[in-house]
Amino acid sequence: MTDPLAHVRELFDLADDVVYLDGNSLGAPPRAVAERLDDVVRRQWGRRLIRSWSEGWWEAPQRVGDRIGRLVGAAPGQVVVGDSTSVNLFKALVGAVRGTDRSEIVVDAGTFPTDGYIAGSAAELTGLSLRPADPDDLRLDERTAVVLLNHVDYRTGRLLDMAGLTERAHEVGAKVVWDLCHSVGVLPIELDALGVDLAVGCTYKFLNGGPGSPAFLYVPSAAQPGFRQPLTGWTGHREPFAMAAEYTPDAGIGRARAGTPDILSMLALDAALDVWDGVELADVRAKGLALTARFMELVRDLPGIEVITPADGRRGHQVSLRHPEAARLMAELIAGGVIGDHRPPDVLRFGFAPLYNTFDEAERAAKALEELL
Amino acid sequence: MTDPLAHVRELFDLADDVVYLDGNSLGAPPRAVAERLDDVVRRQWGRRLIRSWSEGWWEAPQRVGDRIGRLVGAAPGQVVVGDSTSVNLFKALVGAVRGTDRSEIVVDAGTFPTDGYIAGSAAELTGLSLRPADPDDLRLDERTAVVLLNHVDYRTGRLLDMAGLTERAHEVGAKVVWDLCHSVGVLPIELDALGVDLAVGCTYKFLNGGPGSPAFLYVPSAAQPGFRQPLTGWTGHREPFAMAAEYTPDAGIGRARAGTPDILSMLALDAALDVWDGVELADVRAKGLALTARFMELVRDLPGIEVITPADGRRGHQVSLRHPEAARLMAELIAGGVIGDHRPPDVLRFGFAPLYNTFDEAERAAKALEELL
Numbered sequence: 160m161t162d163p164l165a166h167v168r169e170l171f172d173l174a175d176d177v178v179y180l181d182g183n184s185l186g187a188p189p190r191a192v193a194e195r196l197d198d199v200v201r202r203q204w205g206r207r208l209i210r211s212w213s214e215g216w217w218e219a220p221q222r223v224g225d226r227i228g229r230l231v232g233a234a235p236g237q238v239v240v241g242d243s244t245s246v247n248l249f250k251a252l253v254g255a256v257r258g259t260d261r262s263e264i265v266v267d268a269g270t271f272p273t274d275g276y277i278a279g280s281a282a283e284l285t286g287l288s289l290r291p292a293d294p295d296d297l298r299l300d301e302r303t304a305v306v307l308l309n310h311v312d313y314r315t316g317r318l319l320d321m322a323g324l325t326e327r328a329h330e331v332g333a334k335v336v337w338d339l340c341h342s343v344g345v346l347p348i349e350l351d352a353l354g355v356d357l358a359v360g361c362t363y364k365f366l367n368g369g370p371g372s373p374a375f376l377y378v379p380s381a382a383q384p385g386f387r388q389p390l391t392g393w394t395g396h397r398e399p400f401a402m403a404a405e406y407t408p409d410a411g412i413g414r415a416r417a418g419t420p421d422i423l424s425m426l427a428l429d430a431a432l433d434v435w436d437g438v439e440l441a442d443v444r445a446k447g448l449a450l451t452a453r454f455m456e457l458v459r460d461l462p463g464i465e466v467i468t469p470a471d472g473r474r475g476h477q478v479s480l481r482h483p484e485a486a487r488l489m490a491e492l493i494a495g496g497v498i499g500d501h502r503p504p505d506v507l508r509f510g511f512a513p514l515y516n517t518f519d520e521a522e523r524a525a526k527a528l529e530e531l532l
Numbered sequence: 533m534t535d536p537l538a539h540v541r542e543l544f545d546l547a548d549d550v551v552y553l554d555g556n557s558l559g560a561p562p563r564a565v566a567e568r569l570d571d572v573v574r575r576q577w578g579r580r581l582i583r584s585w586s587e588g589w590w591e592a593p594q595r596v597g598d599r600i601g602r603l604v605g606a607a608p609g610q611v612v613v614g615d616s617t618s619v620n621l622f623k624a625l626v627g628a629v630r631g632t633d634r635s636e637i638v639v640d641a642g643t644f645p646t647d648g649y650i651a652g653s654a655a656e657l658t659g660l661s662l663r664p665a666d667p668d669d670l671r672l673d674e675r676t677a678v679v680l681l682n683h684v685d686y687r688t689g690r691l692l693d694m695a696g697l698t699e700r701a702h703e704v705g706a707k708v709v710w711d712l713c714h715s716v717g718v719l720p721i722e723l724d725a726l727g728v729d730l731a732v733g734c735t736y737k738f739l740n741g742g743p744g745s746p747a748f749l750y751v752p753s754a755a756q757p758g759f760r761q762p763l764t765g766w767t768g769h770r771e772p773f774a775m776a777a778e779y780t781p782d783a784g785i786g787r788a789r790a791g792t793p794d795i796l797s798m799l800a801l802d803a804a805l806d807v808w809d810g811v812e813l814a815d816v817r818a819k820g821l822a823l824t825a826r827f828m829e830l831v832r833d834l835p836g837i838e839v840i841t842p843a844d845g846r847r848g849h850q851v852s853l854r855h856p857e858a859a860r861l862m863a864e865l866i867a868g869g870v871i872g873d874h875r876p877p878d879v880l881r882f883g884f885a886p887l888y889n890t891f892d893e894a895e896r897a898a899k900a901l902e903e904l905l
Contacts, residue, residue: 172578181582193573196796200566204742205545208871209554216743243791245765246619253657268777273766273791276779280764284626284657291777314775363792370577370589370795391653392618393646401876402687404641404664406649418616418646419736422743423569424797498581503774 163442168515170434171367178497178520178527183341183477183510186367188431195430199423211422219425220394220416226432227366227375230440231339231358232349237379239415240362240425242390244340244374245273247359250388250415251376252281252305255334255357257387261304263288265297265333271313274338278307284389294319303333305356310348311341311475314502316451316468318342318475325353340364345447345476347440350377357382365476365512368428376415383411392417434514446513447476450521454478454509457525461532467506480507488531497527536815541888543807544740551870551893551900556714556850556883559740561804568803572796584795592798593746593767593789599805600739600748603813604712604731605722610752612788613735613798615763617713617747618646620732623761623788624749625654625678628707628730630760634677636661638670638706644686647711651680657762667692676706678729683721684714684848687875689824689841691715691848698726713737718820718849720813723750730755738849738885741801749788756784765790807887819886820849823894827851827882830898834905840879853880861904870900 172190173179179187203211215222224238231238242250252264266278268291275291282289287304299306306328311318321337328335334356342348344365350358358377362368378386387408393399395416397407408414455466455478465481468474482488482505489501499509509524545563546552552560576584588595597611604611615623625637639651641664648664655662660677672679679701684691694710701708707729715721717738723731731750735741751759760781766772768789770780781787828839828851838854841847855861855878862874872882882897 172574174579177581179581185577185582185585187581188573188578193570193578196569196573197566200561200569200742200800201545204558205561205566206547208550208552208560209558209873210866210871211743212558242615242619243765243794245767245791246615246763249763271766272769272772272775272777272779275777276764276766276769279779280762284762361792369573370584371792371798372796373794374791389653389657390619390622391649392616393644393649394618396645396649399645402645404645404648406645406652418618418747419734419744421616421746421794421797423745423800424794425744427573427796493583498583500582 162446164438164446164513167434167438168517171515173515176496178524180497180499180509180511180516180524182512183364183508184500185370186364186512187515188369189367189434191430191433192369192427196423196427199426216422219422219429220420221412223425223429223432224375224412227343227362230435231343231377232347232351233377234351236412238375238377239412240375240428241373241420242417244359244361245277246390247374247376248274248277248338249281250390251336251357251359252278252307253285254386254388255305255336256281256285256287259304262302263290263304265290265292265299265303265306267294267308268292269312269314270309271338271340274307274309294324297327299328299331299333301331303331305334305336307336307338309338309341311345313341314479314506316474316477316479318473322353325355329354341475341477346444351379362428367431367434369424369431372424372428373421378412378415383414386414388415390417394419438514443513447511448472450511450513450516450518451476451478453518454511454521454525457522458528461529463532476513477508477510481505482507491531492527495527497524535819537811537819537886540807540811541890544888546888549869551897553870553872553882553884553889553893553897555885556737556881557873558743559737559885560888561742562740562807564803564806565742565800569796569800572799589795592795592802593793594785596798596802596805597748597785600716600735603808604716604750605720605724606750607724609785611748611750612785613748613801614746614789614793617732617734618650619763620747620749621647621650621711622654623763624709624730624732625651625680626658627759627761628678628709629654629658629660632677635675636663636677638663638665638672638676638679640667640681641665642685642687643682644711644713647680647682667697670700672701672704672706674704676704678707678709680709680711682711682714684718686714687852687879689847689850689852691846695726698728702727714848714850719817724752735801740804740807742797742804745797745801746794751785751788756787759787761788763790767792811887816886820884821845823884823886823889823891824849824851826891827884827894827898830895831901834902836905849886850881850883854878855880864904865900868900870897
C-alpha cells in the first residue's frame with residue numbers, strides 16, 4: 160500500500176539499526192521532546208521561575224487534555240491529564256459508584272492487572288463487591304453499578320466492541336469505565352458519541368509521552384457536576400488559591416485534578432503530541448491493520464507459533480504470539496535488534512506504531528523470528 | 533557570618549538580576565537537571581528504549597527515595613518517590629486508619645488546604661470523622677486514630693515540635709502523619725529516631741526537583757507489613773511482572789507505589805538532589821536561621837508591616853509578613869526583580885533557600901520593600 164504516514168517517522172528519534180516493535184509498551188521519542196524539555200527547564204523554570212505557573216503551567220492539565228480529547232472523540236473541557244492510570248482508575252471507579260444503591264463492580268477477568276487491583280480496592284472502600292467476568296459473558300443486571308473494561312486487551316491484542324458493550328451496560332442502568340491504554344492513538348474512538356460514562360488512558364504507549372508520562376481521565380460534561388472523585392487535592396478546588404478550609408470542587412473537568420501537576424512530564428507529553436498534527440486516525444488505523452496483518456501472515460505458519468490476536472478487524476495494533484519458549488525467543492530477538500516484549504508465561508508481543516513503523520520492519524521482524532525457529 | 537555553603541550557589545542556574553525568594557514554593561533549577569534530562573530523553577529513552585526499564589528506571593522510586601531518606605533521618609528502604617503530595621497523603625491516611633476501632637482523624641486547623649481536603653475524603657471513605665484542631669491544643673484521646681500535622685506552616689512559617697507532638701500522639705495510642713513539604717531540605721529531621729508513623733513531603737520546594745516534581749512517602753520498616761494503602765496499582769505488587777490476578781503487596785516500601793513511575797520527572801529530581809552531596813543539614817539550618825533573622829531584623833519596623841513568623845528558632849526558612857496591601861506590594865516587588873509570593877488575603881512570603889540565597893539578597897529584598905513603603 161502507499162503509506163500516507165511515511166513522512167511522520169522523520170519526526171521520531173529512532174535508530175535505524177533496531178526494529179522497534181514495543182511502542183505498545185513505551186512509544187519512541189518524538190524529536191521535539193528533548194528540545195522542548197530543554198526550554199522548559201532552562202527558560203520557563205530557570206528564567207521565569209515561579210512566574211511560569213501563571214504563564215501556562217497551571218492550565219496545562221486541561222489544555223493538554225483537550226489535545227488528547229481530539230484523539231478520543233471528546234469535545235473540549237472533558238479530559239484532564241495528570242497522575243498515573245492507576246490513580247485515575249481509582250478516581251473514576253470511586254466517583255462512579257459513590258452514592259449508588261447497587262452492589263457490584265464488574266471488571267474484565269483478563270484485564271491488565273492494575274485495573275483489577277484498583278477495582279478491588281475501590282470496591283473494598285465503598286462497600287461493593289468485585290466480580291471479574293468474561294467480556295463475552297458479562298451478565299450485567301440491576302446489581303451492577305459499574306463495569307470496567309479494557310478497550311484492547313494488553314495480552315492478546317483483542318479489541319472489544321465499545322459501542323455494543325457500552326449499550327449493554329446502559330440497558331441495565333450500569334455505568335461503564337473504559338481503559339483506553341492500548342487503544343488511544345490506535346484507532347478512532349468516539350467517547351462523546353457513544354455516551355461513555357468515564358474513560359482513562361495512558362500516554363506513554365501509542366501517544367509517545369515518555370516513560371511513565373501522565374495519564375488522562377475523561378468525564379463528560381453532563382456528568383461533571385455529579386462526579387465526586389476521592390482524591391480531593393487542592394488543584395481540583397474551585398478556587399485553589401483562595402486556600403479555603405472547605406473543599407469545593409471545580410465546576411468542570413478541573414475537579415478531576417488532584418495534586419500539583421507534574422510540569423516537566425506534562426510538557427514533554429505536550430511536545431510529543433505535536434506528531435499528531437495533520438494526522439488522521441483513519442489513516443493510522445488503516446496502516447496499523449495492514450502492518451499487523453502483514454506480520455501475522457508471515458509468522459502464522461512458523462513452527463510452534465500460535466497467533467492469539469484476532470485475525471479479523473477486532474484487534475489493536477499489537478500482535479501476540481504464543482510459544483512455549485517465548486521468554487528465550489524474545490531475549491534473542493532483542494539481542495538481534497528486534498525489540499518486542501514477553502508477557503509470562505508464553506506470550507510474545509509485537510506492537511506496531513503506524514506513525515513510525517514500516518512494512519519493511521514488519522518483514523524484518525518476521526524474518527528474524529523465522530530464523531530463530 | 534562566613535558562609536560554608538557559598539560555593540553551592542554555583543550549582544544553580546539563577547540569573548543575577550533577580551533576588552529569588554520563592555524557593556519555598558518552587559526551588560530554583562540546579563544546573564545538572566537540564567543536562568541529565570537531555571541524556572534521559574535522547575539516550576536512555578531514545579537509544580535504549582524499553583530496555584531502560586531494566587537498566588535503572590524500575591528501581592528509581594526507591595533509589596531516589598533513599599537519597600531523600602538521608603535528608604529526613606530515614607534508613608534505606610523506607611522512602612519511596614512518586615505521585616503528588618495529595619495522593620501520598622491519601623495513601624498515608626487511609627493506610628493509617630484501616631482496621632482501626634477509633635473514630636476520628638485530627639488535622640491541623642491551619643493546615644495547607646490539600647491536607648485538610650484529602651483528610652476529609654479519607655475520613656468519609658473510611659467512616660471516620662474529621663476534626664480540625666489547633667496544634668497548640670490538639671486534645672487527642674483514645675478516639676483519635678491519626679493526627680496529620682504540617683511540620684512548618686505554609687502561611688506563617690512556624691515550625692512545630694515534631695518530637696513533642698509525636699510523643700503526645702503516641703501517649704494516647706494515636707498515629708501521627710507529618711507533612712514535611714516546608715521542612716524537608718530546611719533542617720535536620722529525624723523520622724526514625726522520633727518513631728514517626730508516616731510522613732509525606734514534596735520535592736519541588738527546598739529540594740529543587742522542578743515544577744510538580746514527584747512527592748515522597750515514608751513508611752518505617754516495622755510498619756510496612758501492616759501498611760495497606762488504597763492505591764493498589766500494579767507497581768506496588770510483590771511480583772509486578774507476574775501479572776497475577778490477585779493483588780499481593782510488595783513486602784517492603786514498594787507497596788507504597790501505585791502506577792507506573794514518571795521517569796522524566798523522577799530523574800530530573802535525582803539530578804537535582806546532587807546539590808546535597810557533601811552538604812550538612814546543620815549548616816543549611818544555621819544559614820537559614822541567620823538569613824531569615826537578618827531579613828526580619830531589617831523589615832520588622834517598616835510601616836504597616838507585621839512579622840507573623842516566629843522570631844525565635846521555631847520557624848522554617850520562610851518569613852511571612854502581614855500588610856493590608858500585600859497583593860499590590862508583592863506585584864511591585866516582583867516587577868522590580870524581588871520574587872516572593874502572596875497568600876490571600878494579606879500575607880507576603882519570602883523563602884530563603886540557604887543553598888543559593890545570600891545575605892546580600894536578604895538585604896536587597898528588605899531594601900526593595902522599604903522603598904515601596
